[in-house]
Amino acid sequence: MSHNTRQRRLAAQRVCDRILSGSRPATMRERLADLAAGGDLDGQPDFYGDGPVTTLEERVAELLGTEAAVFFPTGTMAQQVALRYGAEHSGHPTVALHPLGHLEVHERHAYANLSGLRSTWPTTEPRNPTAAEIGALAEPVGSVVIELPLRDAGALAALPGALVYPEPPHTQRFRLWLPYPAQALDDAALALAEDEKVWFAAGWQETDVPGMAMTEITVADPALDWTTEDVTEIGARFLSRAQDR
8 A cells, every 4th residue: 555545545534424444543642632631641651560551450350350460462472371371270281273263374373382282173164163062172171262253264244245254243343355356445445435424444455265355344433323224325335436446
């Protein structure tokens, strides 16, 4: 994506009246203002877990009703620690996970290379395993990984000409495939935003499926008032623009 196209996209999304996927881009001034409104800027910065991070952990533990909580800078780091803890706590170094899961496909088997763990697959179907499949494993496991959504699997969506997974979505994030070139869909999203001040979805990528492009949908606060009819109607206008490109 060129710098000019990125700037046009950000500018168009900022002035949209309605947004389906994602949130309105914020400037640095706006982000700092949010921080000033919600944080203790007169307090001391965090120093090895003594400061705002400790406050965050205590707040999360209170909300979840747990004895404690631990903040990790990345989800990948948290996963590795959780799997290692599960293995040491249970005495079982095997992890039950899906072959299409993020740990197998996108993290270079870090659980094995860093912690010496091994995996077993309760199922190879394009869905998460059932309790019965986990119970039927031939060996005990220290941890079970359930990925929501299981992003590298696929299923038929209700939208005409589209694929979405999971179907129906389990969380506010899911992947959407459409039978158009990625560039045509990105151009359609930008045109819709600039002409009608409605943001549908962008960031489309070509896939290994011939003729299909994919993007990840994130349903955040701006989309909570969208109805099924809104999605259908605006989706039709979006696809109409893609067909013209």
